[in-house]
Amino acid sequence: MMLAIILIVLFALNTPINAHSWIEQLTLIAPNGTFVGTPGYPRGNYLRSTSGYSDTTMTYLIPPGSRANVTEILPTDKLCKDTQQEQKQSDGSPRLEASAGAAIALRFQENGHVTLPQNQPGKPPNRGTVYVYGTTQPKTGEKFLDVHGAWTADGTGGDGRGVLLSKQNFDDGRCYQVNSGEISGTRQAKFTHTANQLMGADLWCQQDIQLPSNAPSGKPYTLYWVWDWPTAAGADPTYPNGKAEIYTTCMEVDVVTTVGKQAVNDEYDIDQDLNQAAIPAQFDSLGDGVSVQASGTTPAAPSTQNTQTTLTTMARSATAVAATTARRVTVTDWETSTSTVYMSLPT
Numbered sequence: 001m002m003l004a005i006i007l008i009v010l011f012a013l014n015t016p017i018n019a020h021s022w023i024e025q026l027t028l029i030a031p032n033g034t035f036v037g038t039p040g041y042p043r044g045n046y047l048r049s050t051s052g053y054s055d056t057t058m059t060y061l062i063p064p065g066s067r068a069n070v071t072e073i074l075p076t077d078k079l080c081k082d083t084q085q086e087q088k089q090s091d092g093s094p095r096l097e098a099s100a101g102a103a104i105a106l107r108f109q110e111n112g113h114v115t116l117p118q119n120q121p122g123k124p125p126n127r128g129t130v131y132v133y134g135t136t137q138p139k140t141g142e143k144f145l146d147v148h149g150a151w152t153a154d155g156t157g158g159d160g161r162g163v164l165l166s167k168q169n170f171d172d173g174r175c176y177q178v179n180s181g182e183i184s185g186t187r188q189a190k191f192t193h194t195a196n197q198l199m200g201a202d203l204w205c206q207q208d209i210q211l212p213s214n215a216p217s218g219k220p221y222t223l224y225w226v227w228d229w230p231t232a233a234g235a236d237p238t239y240p241n242g243k244a245e246i247y248t249t250c251m252e253v254d255v256v257t258t259v260g261k262q263a264v265n266d267e268y269d270i271d272q273d274l275n276q277a278a279i280p281a282q283f284d285s286l287g288d289g290v291s292v293q294a295s296g297t298t299p300a301a302p303s304t305q306n307t308q309t310t311l312t313t314m315a316r317s318a319t320a321v322a323a324t325t326a327r328r329v330t331v332t333d334w335e336t337s338t339s340t341v342y343m344s345l346p347t
Ligand SMILES: *[C@@H]1O[C@H](CO)[C@@H](O)[C@H](O)[C@H]1NC(C)=O
Pocket: 069, 070, 071, 072, 073
């Protein structure tokens, strides 16, 4: 057992830091914030243990590295990687099964993008923004610009085929790769966990989302994950006009009929194993509509924000504090009715 853990840690330490990110796993979140059940995987998944696996079997970059103009995104650019065009799973990587309205964690590795921010000058302090779009009407050959920046939370944006379900900071405030950087050291001490076979000694990042409560059961529901990680103009001499850098993962969840009732975000257990835990701030705000949530922890990156951004961040933190004092509890019986109760909790 001890040897296995040592090997896992050694393996994790040897992981290259230049790898980019994709959704590695989808997991249901129980009402107490704990990951439960059998995980699911994206379309055409390559597990890290699959023969032939390398980062490039899963990463998908927009605009492609071959484009001369590094800020240009074309209307013809596809949203999904070639191996993720069809709604097909690979052997050993089934879809997640979830009921409508379920809370789900989408997990990805930070690969140094959070803990070693000095490696890429000009990147945003939140390490980019992650978006999840949802649809029951995906298209083979889906175009990136038909979805990203087009679909809205209320479903009226773009061609109206889908919705924006979530928008978060890439840095979830906890995640880290084990490396010798200061941020990693601080987080290893603060967010200690036992190395496991899946993550090794690293702690993966997550984006916690909620499936729409009206997602039809007996069908797959499509999720498009978009990580928008631009380089600002003038920050890196290689890219005087900045650079667009976007990665996506395309996936489905099989929506199954709910048995009984589900409660969401009313009983998060703050003292639990971090290997299996949702991010409290993200989990608590499920169902509150889309906005970038204050992470509740100090931002990882040294701040290069201007005053306006700082003020916005402070306003967001104030909102987050207000939101925790009057936490919303939603108990839903999916077959018949939804009731929303506002509860004042002692602070
Ligand atoms: C590169 O693309 C951007 C965005 O489409 C455009 O504004 C810019 O003019 C292009 N640059 C060149 C040199 O074509």
